[in-house]
Amino acid sequence: MRKQDAMTTRDNAAIARTLNEALPYLTRYDDAVVVIKLGGHAMGSDEGMANFARDVVLMRTVGINPVIIHGGGPMINAMLERLGVTSQFVRGKRVTDADTLQVVEMVLAGEINKRIVQAINTAGGRAVGLTGKDADMITCVQTDPELGFVGTPTTVDPRLLHSLFRDEMIPVIAPIGTGADDETFNINGDTCAGAIAGALKADRLLLLTDVAGVKDASGEVVTALTAARVREMTADGTIAGGMIPKTETALDALEAGVRAVVILDGRVANAALLELFTSEGAGSLIRLD
Ligand SMILES: Nc1ncnc2c1ncn2[C@@H]1O[C@H](COP(=O)(O)OP(=O)(O)O)[C@@H](O)[C@H]1O
């Protein structure tokens, strides 16, 4: 019993110290806009989702304006498979015909978006689930005819997001946009998060994925990267596959006025909090040169 008491006292002291050490970061991020991209691979168990939701609610509670953009590639694959529709990727983007598009919108805007909204609300926040179609937020052009209904955002109207910030609500956005001729477009989640972060001139863009960060040729995570280093590592093939849209997004978002972009492992408990509120940070921080 006494041992238990001693343990509890020690834990409480650690919690108090952690809160105390977080103070400078809490002040720094007051009223900051933090855009978080939650990739399909980083959306694990219900427990992991509940943990992520608590982090987001904590951010909101200390005065940050969090915006969540989610992916869901693996879940779209699973649904397409169940429906017997084959799907392929070209340069990290899904070739999207009309049938595929219907499934993409259904899975992203339905199942996944509502799962995240519900988790945040259960954690005590007030989340609002949206796609880029709401309030005409995201307008796209076709990326490449070979990819079908895949869009690149050309304009992002952030007014709806600012209204939600004023009411302390948490936007949760599925990467779907509208074209000039009223078409629906499937947007890569990273690209969508970068475009929204750019339009908001966000203080941080956090790309939560399934690796610890951007790795160098020897497999070590590079904790601080400049744009020049990213270009070098892409040219020599060290940055490849799914990491290419992430680092490209990072550079575009920085050019658009985002202060810093971090690529980090979303499967690690409290990944976003570790990045924002500790001196260690987490993952790879990318800044302009
Ligand atoms: N230099 C690199 N550092 C880290 N990951 C890399 C690198 N080059 C390629 N990758 C790959 O990129 C993947 C992350 O992209 P992706 O699977 O599309 O993530 P998400 O589903 O979260 O969007 C990693 O799992 C890894 O296989």
Ligand SMILES: CC(=O)N[C@@H](CCC(=O)OP(=O)(O)O)C(=O)O
């Ligand atoms: C055009 C395109 O590829 N869109 C993606 C959208 C979802 C996504 O980006 O999911 P992750 O973040 O989990 O990879 C797709 O259809 O899979």
